[in-house]
Amino acid sequence: MLVAHLDPLASSIFSLMAIASLLLAFVMLGSRWLNNYLYAFAAQSWIIAALSASVGFYGGYPELYLIAVLTALFRGLFLPYLLWRIVRRLNVAREIHVILQPSSALVAGAFCVIFSLAVGYRVSQSLGLAGTAAVLALTVMLSMTLIGFLMLAVRYEALSQILGLLVLENGVFLGVQILVPGMPLLIEIVILFDLMIVVACFGVLIQYLFAHAGTTSSLKLKRLVG
Amino acid sequence: MVGALLFAMTIAPAAAVLGCLVFHERSIAEKLNLAASVVVFAAAVVLAVLSAKGPYHFWADYIVLDMPGAWVTLCTAIVYLLASIFAVGYMRLLGEEEKLWSFYALFAGFALTVLVSTLMNNAGLYWIAIELTTLVSTFLVGFERAAESVEAAWKYIIIVSAGISLALLGTVLFYWSGSFVLGPVYDMTWATLQQAAPKMDATLVSLAYLLVLIGYGTKVGLAPMHTWLPDAHSESPAPVSAMLSGALLNGAMLGIVRYLAIADAAGIGPFARTVLVALGVLSLLVGALFIVRQNGIKRLMAYSSVEHMGVVALGFGFGGVFGVAGALYHMLNHSLNKSLMFFGAGNVMRSFGTKEIDRIRDVWTHYPVQGSLWLAGAVAITGAPPFGLFLSELIILRGGIERNYGWAVAAMVVLLVIIFIGFLNHFREMYFQPTAGADSPAAAISAWCVAPMWLALAPLLLFGLWWPSGMWQHFSAIAQSLAGAAP
Numbered sequence: 001m002l003v004a005h006l007d008p009l010a011s012s013i014f015s016l017m018a019i020a021s022l023l024l025a026f027v028m029l030g031s032r033w034l035n036n037y038l039y040a041f042a043a044q045s046w047i048i049a050a051l052s053a054s055v056g057f058y059g060g061y062p063e064l065y066l067i068a069v070l071t072a073l074f075r076g077l078f079l080p081y082l083l084w085r086i087v088r089r090l091n092v093a094r095e096i097h098v099i100l101q102p103s104s105a106l107v108a109g110a111f112c113v114i115f116s117l118a119v120g121y122r123v124s125q126s127l128g129l130a131g132t133a134a135v136l137a138l139t140v141m142l143s144m145t146l147i148g149f150l151m152l153a154v155r156y157e158a159l160s161q162i163l164g165l166l167v168l169e170n171g172v173f174l175g176v177q178i179l180v181p182g183m184p185l186l187i188e189i190v191i192l193f194d195l196m197i198v199v200a201c202f203g204v205l206i207q208y209l210f211a212h213a214g215t216t217s218s219l220k221l222k223r224l225v226g
Numbered sequence: 227m228v229g230a231l232l233f234a235m236t237i238a239p240a241a242a243v244l245g246c247l248v249f250h251e252r253s254i255a256e257k258l259n260l261a262a263s264v265v266v267f268a269a270a271v272v273l274a275v276l277s278a279k280g281p282y283h284f285w286a287d288y289i290v291l292d293m294p295g296a297w298v299t300l301c302t303a304i305v306y307l308l309a310s311i312f313a314v315g316y317m318r319l320l321g322e323e324e325k326l327w328s329f330y331a332l333f334a335g336f337a338l339t340v341l342v343s344t345l346m347n348n349a350g351l352y353w354i355a356i357e358l359t360t361l362v363s364t365f366l367v368g369f370e371r372a373a374e375s376v377e378a379a380w381k382y383i384i385i386v387s388a389g390i391s392l393a394l395l396g397t398v399l400f401y402w403s404g405s406f407v408l409g410p411v412y413d414m415t416w417a418t419l420q421q422a423a424p425k426m427d428a429t430l431v432s433l434a435y436l437l438v439l440i441g442y443g444t445k446v447g448l449a450p451m452h453t454w455l456p457d458a459h460s461e462s463p464a465p466v467s468a469m470l471s472g473a474l475l476n477g478a479m480l481g482i483v484r485y486l487a488i489a490d491a492a493g494i495g496p497f498a499r500t501v502l503v504a505l506g507v508l509s510l511l512v513g514a515l516f517i518v519r520q521n522g523i524k525r526l527m528a529y530s531s532v533e534h535m536g537v538v539a540l541g542f543g544f545g546g547v548f549g550v551a552g553a554l555y556h557m558l559n560h561s562l563n564k565s566l567m568f569f570g571a572g573n574v575m576r577s578f579g580t581k582e583i584d585r586i587r588d589v590w591t592h593y594p595v596q597g598s599l600w601l602a603g604a605v606a607i608t609g610a611p612p613f614g615l616f617l618s619e620l621i622i623l624r625g626g627i628e629r630n631y632g633w634a635v636a637a638m639v640v641l642l643v644i645i646f647i648g649f650l651n652h653f654r655e656m657y658f659q660p661t662a663g664a665d666s667p668a669a670a671i672s673a674w675c676v677a678p679m680w681l682a683l684a685p686l687l688l689f690g691l692w693w694p695s696g697m698w699q700h701f702s703a704i705a706q707s708l709a710g711a712a713p
Contacts, residue, residue: 002410119433126429127406145395152388161384168391172398180402182411183350197361197387204368204379221377224457226516226525 144171315674393441464572509536549625570600
């Protein structure tokens with residue numbers, strides 16, 4: 001078990017990176033501009049790539065270097081680029097209708113973190129890992145998942161919903177690197193598959209544009225009810 | 227022998243996909259898909275029988291053929307065969323002749339992903355297979371390109387992907403809890419997890435199980451995660467609705483069943499089962515409420531799928547020989563019956579040119595044969611004798627009483643009665659209520675569209691009247707294999 005006996009330096013580096021990516025999730029939550037989401041998502045993916053490289057270094061898992069490169073390339077460069085092109089083509093710069101104002105969304109996000117901390121603490125206590133990096137890893141993993149769901153719930157633009165999904169998965173990746181670094185093959189494949197989901201989403205999105213001539217807001221998705 | 231059959235079963239749809247991509251021709255694609263479905267069906271029947279001789283492992287343990295998996299494979303193969311026959315007649319009515327090759331390529335690909343998911347022995351690979359089913363079927367849901375279809379496809383991919391990410395989180399936590407017992411790197415097969423489960427930490431396993439249940443439950447369409455299901459099932463072409471309902475939902479249910487066995491072994495069985503039973507009752511409730519006041523003909527069928535997945539969840543949740551046997555039997559019956567219902571709904575929809583129940587009248591006078599088959603199917607799906615679903619629901623109820631889930635059994639009975647009345651009331655309106663101003667049918671229905679309805683109804687009636695003893699032994703063996711590592 002890697003998290004149980006980390007040296008202090010490694011532990012603080014991991015914690016710093018986990019907290020930085022959590023902060024970036026809050027940046028996304030607190031903004032209305034689609035470009036800001038994109039930059040924050042790209043930065044978050046780079047941090048996660050750096051995290052897997054450092055876990056590979058400290059834990060002695062050389063295959064994690066490959067994962068780091070794949071993460072940086074796919075999630076840090078390729079996906080943001082695709083999304084950026086879509087933003088430009090759609091001419092939607094920001095969320096116009098919001099359910100929650102960004103400030104209230106930040107408060108809701110804070111509650112997600114508190115809840116995750118409670119769950120993470122409870123689980124690590126039961127495992128005898130309280131006081132290690134496991135608590136933080138669990139907290140960040142669960143709260144990024146919840147924040148991803150929050151973004152899915154309070155945003156209407158198709159693009160923010162895709163980004164919500166990606167944040168959700170970034171949270172899972174981050175947790176995987178710290179908690180179970182020995183699960184590499186799976187992660188590798190999952191990264192590639194993720195890319196395919198997004199591509200599939202685009203396919204549907206473009207069809208959707210064809211059918212509706214112009215709008216990508218899920219506010220208009222009201223034909224199928226009951 | 228088993229290896230060769232498995233190979234044939236997976237290579238046939240894959241070859242059909244390739245053929246469709248190469249030829250770009252409707253008539254060739256149709257035949258390739260039909261041939262593939264016949265091969266898959268033949269292989270699946272033999273495999274289901276052979277699976278009783280114990281699990282077979284292939285490819286360094288990544289692929290397994292065990293009894294529960296083979297059973298779901300059989301259900302999938304049956305629906306695939308019926309839907310492929312139906313598609314030949316039905317898809318020609320859509321007027322998208324030049325795009326049909328891509329439909330058949332996606333259709334065979336969808337069947338392939340569902341079949342593969344049942345054979346995965348690794349929890350992570352199973353997750354990927356289920357994710358793949360979503361990716362392929364999204365395009366089938368949106369195939370008609372109407373605004374509604376695209377809306378349904380968008381909701382489908384977003385909701386299901388979000389749910390499936392929770393299943394990934396749960397899978398990771400299961401791996402983590404296993405790593406305390408087995409060391410940091412191990413192969414995450416179902417059997418390994420089940421063996422390691424007694425030493426896993428109960429709190430962590432509970433959390434992981436709940437995440438997995440919510441995640442795959444989204445895909446199964448258990449309430450309250452069912453919201454994508456009525457849209458996707460009602461807006462996709464009828465053969466795809468049948469595949470989604472009869473094949474995909476069972477494939478995802480298999481994952482829940484396997485994790486339930488692990489939870490049992492970890493000693494959180496009562497908790498895990500109660501949650502599954504509660505979701506089952508909630509699905510029945512949601513199904514009942516929306517069936518009573520429904521006006522979309524295919525949405526009616528979709529909510530009926532939510533209801534029946536709730537019944538299957540109740541069967542597995544109750545557990546014991548009766549619960550598991552009833553649930554497995556119900557899977558088969560539901561696959562047959564829901565295919566029949568969606569085929570009938572598709573035919574009626576095409577010939578009356580509407581999806582609204584209010585505008586479909588006098589079905590019997592217009593279509594005596596096809597109408598009788600559809601009506602018989604409607605009686606069957608509400609769980610009335612003498613059809614198979616009556617038997618399987620009865621067995622599940624008996625399983626619930628035996629395992630002391632009195633409250634769930636009571637709720638199930640009440641809700642099934644409500645659904646019986648509500649569902650058949652819609653059919654009474656469509657068959658017997660004379661109304662002025664209803665549309666009269668325009669199109670004739672080809673034999674391709676009626677034949678699979680016969681093929682689905684015959685076994686339903688047969689299994690309702692006569693339950694072969696070999697099948698009962700098979701089910702009890704599956705129940706024992708699932709409870710294998712439980713204390």
